[in-house]
Amino acid sequence: MSLKNRIEETAFTEGLDIIRFTNPGYFNYALPESPRSDPRISLPSSQTLIICGIYIGGFEIPDTKDPNIGQLSRLILSSFYFDVVKPLDSIKSILNKEGYTAIQCDGYSDKSILPLKLAAVRAGIGWQGKNSLLISKEYGSFIALGGIITDALLEYDRVAPQKNLCGDCDACRTACPLNALEEPYKLNVSRCLSSLLEGEELSEEIKNVMGNKILECDLCQLACPWNKKLDNKGVKSNYRWSLNEQFGNLNKFFNMNNLIKLTEEDFNKYLGYALVGVNYNMFRRNLMAAMENSVNKC
Numbered sequence: 001m002s003l004k005n006r007i008e009e010t011a012f013t014e015g016l017d018i019i020r021f022t023n024p025g026y027f028n029y030a031l032p033e034s035p036r037s038d039p040r041i042s043l044p045s046s047q048t049l050i051i052c053g054i055y056i057g058g059f060e061i062p063d064t065k066d067p068n069i070g071q072l073s074r075l076i077l078s079s080f081y082f083d084v085v086k087p088l089d090s091i092k093s094i095l096n097k098e099g100y101t102a103i104q105c106d107g108y109s110d111k112s113i114l115p116l117k118l119a120a121v122r123a124g125i126g127w128q129g130k131n132s133l134l135i136s137k138e139y140g141s142f143i144a145l146g147g148i149i150t151d152a153l154l155e156y157d158r159v160a161p162q163k164n165l166c167g168d169c170d171a172c173r174t175a176c177p178l179n180a181l182e183e184p185y186k187l188n189v190s191r192c193l194s195s196l197l198e199g200e201e202l203s204e205e206i207k208n209v210m211g212n213k214i215l216e217c218d219l220c221q222l223a224c225p226w227n228k229k230l231d232n233k234g235v236k237s238n239y240r241w242s243l244n245e246q247f248g249n250l251n252k253f254f255n256m257n258n259l260i261k262l263t264e265e266d267f268n269k270y271l272g273y274a275l276v277g278v279n280y281n282m283f284r285r286n287l288m289a290a291m292e293n294s295v296n297k298c
Helices: 003-013 080-097 116-122 171-175 204-210 225-231 243-247 264-271 280-297
Strands: 018-022 048-055 102-106 143-150 213-215
Touching (some): 003 018, 003 080, 048 080, 080 102, 080 143, 116 143, 204 280, 264 280
Antiparallel strands (some): 048 143
16 A cells, blocks of 8 residues: 555544645745745755544534533534544644654644645646635535645645636625625635624724623634535534534523633633644633623524
Protein backbone atom coordinates (compact mmCIF):
# COMPACT_ATOMS: atom_id res chain seq x y z
CA MET A 1 0.00 0.00 0.00
CA SER A 2 1.36 3.42 -0.95
CA LEU A 3 2.01 6.10 1.65
CA LYS A 4 -0.84 8.17 0.24
CA ASN A 5 -3.25 5.22 0.49
CA ARG A 6 -2.19 4.58 4.08
CA ILE A 7 -2.88 8.20 4.96
CA GLU A 8 -6.29 8.10 3.28
CA GLU A 9 -7.21 4.87 5.04
CA THR A 10 -6.21 6.33 8.41
CA ALA A 11 -8.19 9.51 7.75
CA PHE A 12 -11.43 7.70 6.95
CA THR A 13 -10.95 5.13 9.72
CA GLU A 14 -10.66 7.97 12.23
CA GLY A 15 -13.84 9.62 11.01
CA LEU A 16 -12.81 12.26 8.50
CA ASP A 17 -15.12 12.82 5.53
CA ILE A 18 -12.70 14.60 3.22
CA ILE A 19 -9.01 14.25 2.46
CA ARG A 20 -7.32 15.81 -0.55
CA PHE A 21 -3.73 16.23 -1.68
CA THR A 22 -2.65 19.33 -3.57
CA ASN A 23 0.35 21.50 -4.35
CA PRO A 24 1.89 23.90 -1.81
CA GLY A 25 2.23 26.88 -4.14
CA TYR A 26 1.67 30.55 -3.37
CA PHE A 27 -1.80 31.75 -2.35
CA ASN A 28 -3.18 35.14 -3.30
CA TYR A 29 -3.72 35.85 0.38
CA ALA A 30 -5.04 39.14 1.76
CA LEU A 31 -1.70 39.82 3.48
CA PRO A 32 1.04 38.95 0.94
CA GLU A 33 3.80 39.19 3.55
CA SER A 34 2.07 36.70 5.86
CA PRO A 35 3.46 33.14 6.18
CA ARG A 36 -0.06 32.05 5.28
CA SER A 37 0.46 33.32 1.74
CA ASP A 38 3.09 30.69 0.96
CA PRO A 39 3.44 27.31 2.73
CA ARG A 40 7.09 27.28 1.70
CA ILE A 41 7.78 30.08 4.15
CA SER A 42 6.85 27.71 6.99
CA LEU A 43 8.46 24.68 5.34
CA PRO A 44 10.88 25.57 2.49
CA SER A 45 11.07 21.93 1.41
CA SER A 46 7.28 21.49 1.27
CA GLN A 47 5.96 19.28 -1.52
CA THR A 48 2.35 18.55 -0.61
CA LEU A 49 -0.63 20.03 1.20
CA ILE A 50 -3.02 17.54 2.79
CA ILE A 51 -6.45 19.08 3.40
CA CYS A 52 -8.93 17.27 5.65
CA GLY A 53 -12.48 17.98 6.73
CA ILE A 54 -15.62 16.72 8.41
CA TYR A 55 -19.27 17.63 7.86
CA ILE A 56 -20.67 19.17 11.04
CA GLY A 57 -24.12 20.09 9.74
CA GLY A 58 -25.91 16.87 10.57
CA PHE A 59 -25.83 16.32 14.33
CA GLU A 60 -28.78 17.32 16.52
CA ILE A 61 -28.45 20.69 18.25
CA PRO A 62 -30.58 22.51 20.85
CA ASP A 63 -33.81 24.17 19.67
CA THR A 64 -32.77 27.27 17.73
CA LYS A 65 -36.25 28.85 17.92
CA ASP A 66 -36.64 28.84 21.70
CA PRO A 67 -35.44 32.23 23.06
CA ASN A 68 -34.72 30.64 26.45
CA ILE A 69 -32.08 28.31 25.04
CA GLY A 70 -28.55 29.68 24.71
CA GLN A 71 -27.10 29.36 21.24
CA LEU A 72 -23.55 28.37 20.33
CA SER A 73 -22.30 27.79 16.80
CA ARG A 74 -22.19 24.35 15.23
CA LEU A 75 -18.40 24.55 15.06
CA ILE A 76 -18.21 25.17 18.79
CA LEU A 77 -20.71 22.41 19.60
CA SER A 78 -18.97 19.90 17.36
CA SER A 79 -16.19 17.82 18.85
CA PHE A 80 -13.85 19.65 16.49
CA TYR A 81 -10.70 18.88 18.44
CA PHE A 82 -11.30 15.15 18.59
CA ASP A 83 -12.68 14.74 15.09
CA VAL A 84 -10.32 16.91 13.03
CA VAL A 85 -7.25 17.76 15.05
CA LYS A 86 -6.68 14.32 16.53
CA PRO A 87 -6.82 12.53 13.14
CA LEU A 88 -4.28 15.08 11.88
CA ASP A 89 -1.99 13.93 14.68
CA SER A 90 -2.24 10.37 13.35
CA ILE A 91 -1.47 11.44 9.79
CA LYS A 92 1.47 13.52 10.99
CA SER A 93 2.76 10.51 12.93
CA ILE A 94 2.66 8.32 9.81
CA LEU A 95 4.69 10.88 7.87
CA ASN A 96 7.18 11.36 10.69
CA LYS A 97 7.78 7.61 10.97
CA GLU A 98 8.65 7.58 7.26
CA GLY A 99 11.24 10.29 7.87
CA TYR A 100 9.23 13.24 6.56
CA THR A 101 8.52 16.60 8.14
CA ALA A 102 4.85 17.40 8.69
CA ILE A 103 3.46 20.66 10.06
CA GLN A 104 -0.07 20.51 11.36
CA CYS A 105 -2.35 23.44 10.50
CA ASP A 106 -5.70 23.90 12.15
CA GLY A 107 -8.06 26.50 13.54
CA TYR A 108 -7.98 24.96 17.00
CA SER A 109 -4.57 26.14 18.08
CA ASP A 110 -2.11 28.79 16.94
CA LYS A 111 -1.00 26.53 14.12
CA SER A 112 -3.04 28.52 11.58
CA ILE A 113 -0.16 29.02 9.14
CA LEU A 114 -2.19 27.84 6.16
CA PRO A 115 -5.24 29.57 4.62
CA LEU A 116 -7.37 26.45 4.88
CA LYS A 117 -10.30 27.79 2.86
CA LEU A 118 -8.08 28.76 -0.06
CA ALA A 119 -6.25 25.44 0.15
CA ALA A 120 -9.59 23.59 0.14
CA VAL A 121 -10.67 25.54 -2.95
CA ARG A 122 -7.41 24.62 -4.67
CA ALA A 123 -7.99 20.97 -3.73
CA GLY A 124 -11.43 21.01 -5.38
CA ILE A 125 -13.43 20.62 -2.16
CA GLY A 126 -15.60 23.67 -2.78
CA TRP A 127 -15.65 27.38 -3.56
CA GLN A 128 -15.37 30.47 -1.41
CA GLY A 129 -18.89 31.84 -1.01
CA LYS A 130 -20.18 35.36 -0.57
CA ASN A 131 -20.14 34.76 3.19
CA SER A 132 -16.35 34.24 2.79
CA LEU A 133 -16.71 30.60 3.91
CA LEU A 134 -15.98 27.43 2.00
CA ILE A 135 -19.12 26.00 0.36
CA SER A 136 -19.37 22.63 -1.35
CA LYS A 137 -22.20 20.97 -3.25
CA GLU A 138 -21.83 17.87 -1.08
CA TYR A 139 -21.62 19.46 2.37
CA GLY A 140 -22.70 23.08 2.13
CA SER A 141 -20.63 25.34 4.39
CA PHE A 142 -20.76 23.35 7.62
CA ILE A 143 -17.30 21.86 7.14
CA ALA A 144 -14.56 21.88 9.77
CA LEU A 145 -11.14 21.93 8.11
CA GLY A 146 -7.60 21.01 9.04
CA GLY A 147 -4.41 20.56 7.06
CA ILE A 148 -0.82 19.40 6.94
CA ILE A 149 2.19 20.83 5.11
CA THR A 150 4.75 18.12 4.36
CA ASP A 151 7.94 17.58 2.42
CA ALA A 152 6.66 14.17 1.29
CA LEU A 153 5.87 14.25 -2.42
CA LEU A 154 2.46 12.59 -2.61
CA GLU A 155 0.41 12.29 -5.78
CA TYR A 156 -1.92 15.26 -6.13
CA ASP A 157 -5.61 14.54 -6.58
CA ARG A 158 -6.74 15.37 -10.09
CA VAL A 159 -9.94 17.09 -9.10
CA ALA A 160 -11.30 20.03 -11.05
CA PRO A 161 -12.03 23.15 -8.99
CA GLN A 162 -15.70 23.47 -8.05
CA LYS A 163 -17.49 26.23 -9.91
CA ASN A 164 -18.71 29.15 -7.82
CA LEU A 165 -22.47 28.60 -7.59
CA CYS A 166 -23.47 31.57 -5.44
CA GLY A 167 -24.84 33.34 -8.51
CA ASP A 168 -26.93 36.39 -7.68
CA CYS A 169 -27.95 35.01 -4.26
CA ASP A 170 -27.33 37.42 -1.38
CA ALA A 171 -29.10 35.49 1.40
CA CYS A 172 -26.02 35.35 3.63
CA ARG A 173 -25.32 39.04 3.29
CA THR A 174 -28.92 39.95 4.03
CA ALA A 175 -28.95 37.72 7.12
CA CYS A 176 -25.93 39.37 8.75
CA PRO A 177 -27.21 41.67 11.52
CA LEU A 178 -24.14 43.92 11.51
CA ASN A 179 -23.54 44.13 7.75
CA ALA A 180 -20.18 42.38 8.06
CA LEU A 181 -20.62 41.10 4.49
CA GLU A 182 -21.20 44.49 2.90
CA GLU A 183 -18.78 43.51 0.16
CA PRO A 184 -19.43 40.04 -1.33
CA TYR A 185 -16.81 37.37 -0.58
CA LYS A 186 -15.10 39.56 2.03
CA LEU A 187 -15.77 39.41 5.75
CA ASN A 188 -15.28 42.55 7.81
CA VAL A 189 -14.11 40.84 10.99
CA SER A 190 -14.55 44.03 12.99
CA ARG A 191 -18.30 43.83 12.24
CA CYS A 192 -18.72 40.05 12.56
CA LEU A 193 -20.86 39.05 15.54
CA SER A 194 -18.83 35.87 16.06
CA SER A 195 -15.70 37.92 16.62
CA LEU A 196 -17.39 40.66 18.62
CA LEU A 197 -18.87 38.20 21.10
CA GLU A 198 -15.31 37.30 22.06
CA GLY A 199 -14.22 40.93 22.40
CA GLU A 200 -13.24 42.78 25.54
CA GLU A 201 -16.70 44.25 26.02
CA LEU A 202 -20.23 44.03 24.63
CA SER A 203 -21.49 47.33 23.24
CA GLU A 204 -25.19 48.14 23.24
CA GLU A 205 -25.19 47.55 19.48
CA ILE A 206 -23.92 44.01 19.97
CA LYS A 207 -26.38 43.31 22.77
CA ASN A 208 -29.24 44.53 20.58
CA VAL A 209 -28.50 42.05 17.78
CA MET A 210 -27.07 39.02 19.59
CA GLY A 211 -30.43 37.72 20.80
CA ASN A 212 -29.82 34.46 22.67
CA LYS A 213 -26.42 33.82 21.08
CA ILE A 214 -23.72 33.18 23.65
CA LEU A 215 -20.75 32.49 21.41
CA GLU A 216 -20.33 32.74 17.66
CA CYS A 217 -23.06 33.14 15.05
CA ASP A 218 -24.30 30.88 12.26
CA LEU A 219 -26.83 33.26 10.67
CA CYS A 220 -25.02 33.64 7.35
CA GLN A 221 -24.68 29.86 7.10
CA LEU A 222 -28.26 29.08 8.13
CA ALA A 223 -29.47 31.44 5.40
CA CYS A 224 -27.38 29.74 2.70
CA PRO A 225 -29.49 27.71 0.22
CA TRP A 226 -26.72 25.12 -0.04
CA ASN A 227 -27.14 24.34 3.66
CA LYS A 228 -30.93 24.43 3.46
CA LYS A 229 -30.84 21.85 0.67
CA LEU A 230 -29.11 19.46 3.05
CA ASP A 231 -31.48 20.00 6.00
CA ASN A 232 -33.93 17.32 4.90
CA LYS A 233 -31.46 15.17 3.01
CA GLY A 234 -29.27 12.53 4.54
CA VAL A 235 -25.62 13.43 4.00
CA LYS A 236 -23.23 10.51 3.95
CA SER A 237 -20.72 11.26 6.67
CA ASN A 238 -18.26 9.44 8.91
CA TYR A 239 -19.03 11.95 11.65
CA ARG A 240 -20.52 10.22 14.70
CA TRP A 241 -20.65 13.02 17.28
CA SER A 242 -23.76 13.14 19.47
CA LEU A 243 -24.52 16.05 21.77
CA ASN A 244 -27.14 13.90 23.50
CA GLU A 245 -24.41 11.55 24.70
CA GLN A 246 -22.43 14.53 25.99
CA PHE A 247 -25.26 16.50 27.62
CA GLY A 248 -28.36 14.32 27.81
CA ASN A 249 -31.49 16.41 27.21
CA LEU A 250 -30.11 19.19 25.00
CA ASN A 251 -32.85 21.74 25.52
CA LYS A 252 -32.71 21.24 29.28
CA PHE A 253 -28.93 21.56 29.50
CA PHE A 254 -28.69 24.61 27.23
CA ASN A 255 -31.64 26.37 28.82
CA MET A 256 -30.05 29.58 30.03
CA ASN A 257 -31.55 29.18 33.51
CA ASN A 258 -29.48 26.00 33.76
CA LEU A 259 -26.34 27.40 32.13
CA ILE A 260 -26.21 30.29 34.60
CA LYS A 261 -25.89 27.75 37.43
CA LEU A 262 -22.69 26.24 36.02
CA THR A 263 -19.70 26.77 38.27
CA GLU A 264 -16.30 27.30 36.68
CA GLU A 265 -15.56 23.64 37.39
CA ASP A 266 -18.80 22.61 35.66
CA PHE A 267 -17.97 24.89 32.75
CA ASN A 268 -14.59 23.26 32.24
CA LYS A 269 -16.04 19.77 32.66
CA TYR A 270 -18.93 20.08 30.22
CA LEU A 271 -17.88 22.79 27.78
CA GLY A 272 -14.11 22.81 28.04
CA TYR A 273 -13.81 20.58 24.97
CA ALA A 274 -15.64 23.17 22.90
CA LEU A 275 -14.81 26.59 24.27
CA VAL A 276 -11.07 26.52 23.81
CA GLY A 277 -9.70 30.01 24.35
CA VAL A 278 -12.93 31.23 25.98
CA ASN A 279 -12.76 31.78 29.72
CA TYR A 280 -15.54 31.32 32.21
CA ASN A 281 -15.99 35.05 32.81
CA MET A 282 -16.53 35.77 29.12
CA PHE A 283 -19.04 32.93 28.92
CA ARG A 284 -20.93 34.32 31.92
CA ARG A 285 -20.87 37.86 30.55
CA ASN A 286 -22.36 36.82 27.21
CA LEU A 287 -24.83 34.48 28.88
CA MET A 288 -26.20 37.22 31.11
CA ALA A 289 -26.62 39.55 28.12
CA ALA A 290 -28.44 36.78 26.22
CA MET A 291 -30.69 36.13 29.24
CA GLU A 292 -31.61 39.80 29.39
CA ASN A 293 -32.54 39.69 25.70
CA SER A 294 -34.63 36.58 26.33
CA VAL A 295 -36.57 38.29 29.15
CA ASN A 296 -37.19 41.36 27.00
CA LYS A 297 -38.35 39.19 24.09
CA CYS A 298 -40.80 37.31 26.29
